[in-house]
Amino acid sequence: MALSYKDYIANGQAKDFAVPFSFIHDEDIKVFVDGKRQERKINNKVVTLSAAPEANLIVRVKRETPLHERTVDFYDGSILSEENLDQANEQLFFVAQEVLDYSEGLLKMKEWSLQCFK
Known part of the structure; x- marks a missing residue:
């Protein structure tokens, strides 16, 4: 089960898709x-597309946590708040989940290719 994305099969009418995982x-x-990446609006953990995708297309709602910058930067003498500590740890946790999902996807692709070329 994926931890950082959710796939939906479009029905040709829905423009709204739930985000069933946490994000910063x-x-x-x-x-x-x-x-293909789509423009979207987000409100209360629901993404809304400008138009409903055609029926039977796969709609992937995915979290991509920034890897190259910290969400929180600590300074000497600053007060450590629970909010800042939680957010810093969430960033690491989310990135770990995303890497796990990515690597599991690669393993599935490798297994599939090995079966196809036997």
Whole structure:
């Protein structure tokens, strides 16, 4: 079971798709329809596309936590708040989940290719 994305099969009418996992910033949520990135709005853990995708296309709602910058930067003498500590740890936790999902996807692709070319 994926931890950082959810796939939906479009029905040709729905434009709204739930985000069933946690994230830090709205910008971390990306939506892909048939592999192509889509513009979206997000409100209360629901993404809304400008148009309903065609029926039977795969809609992937995915979290992409920034890897190259920290969400929290600590300074000597600053007060450590629970909110800052939680957010820093969430970033690491989310990145670990995303790497796990990515590596499991690669393993599935490898298994599939080995079966196809026997």
